[in-house]
Amino acid sequence: MKESCPVCGAEADLQFFSYNIPHFGDAILFVVSCPSCGYRSTDVRILSEFKDNQKRYELVVSSVRDLNVRVIRSSFGSIEIPELGVNIEPKEGESFISTVEGVLKRVERVVEVLIRDEGGAKKKRAEWVLGQIEKIKAGKARMTLILEDATGNSAIIPD
Numbered sequence: 001m002k003e004s005c006p007v008c009g010a011e012a013d014l015q016f017f018s019y020n021i022p023h024f025g026d027a028i029l030f031v032v033s034c035p036s037c038g039y040r041s042t043d044v045r046i047l048s049e050f051k052d053n054q055k056r057y058e059l060v061v062s063s064v065r066d067l068n069v070r071v072i073r074s075s076f077g078s079i080e081i082p083e084l085g086v087n088i089e090p091k092e093g094e095s096f097i098s099t100v101e102g103v104l105k106r107v108e109r110v111v112e113v114l115i116r117d118e119g120g121a122k123k124k125r126a127e128w129v130l131g132q133i134e135k136i137k138a139g140k141a142r143m144t145l146i147l148e149d150a151t152g153n154s155a156i157i158p159d
């Protein structure tokens with residue numbers, strides 16, 4: 001399908017990806033991408049009877065196995081990892097259907113930019129966060145993943 005790009009007005013592609021998640025239900029990921037200016041926007045809708053049951057999810061990640069837990073984040077979902085001091089505010093167009101490991105990769109990418117651009121205490125702090133993420137990925141440190149979404153379109157879904 002085609003849609004006009006909200007940035008440059010050129011013809012952008014609109015794609016739908018459907019996910020069936022066992023014991024949970026269906027979710028649809030919408031992706032708008034513009035070949036002219038590179039604009040990209042994603043959103044998620046959960047089509048599940050569980051959708052409205054829960055607005056807040058909390059998962060303790062303490063083993064390598066927990067890295068594979070599925071995470072759905074809509075444009076209205078906020079993510080918090082208190083142990084790392086990480087807060088990801090809701091942002092339109094930045095939705096995903098991923099895993100705990102995928103969330104950590106996103107945090108790593110943001111922190112790596114900080115390390116490049118910052119110095120002093122901020123850089124030290126960022127390096128510490130990256131080190132903790134390595135430990136968490138190796139199952140040697142734990143963290144809590146908190147996901148909140150008033151629209152019910154975000155979820156943490158253990159197997």
Ligand SMILES: [Zn+2]
Pocket residue numbers: 005006007008009010034035036037038039
């Ligand atoms: Zn564009």
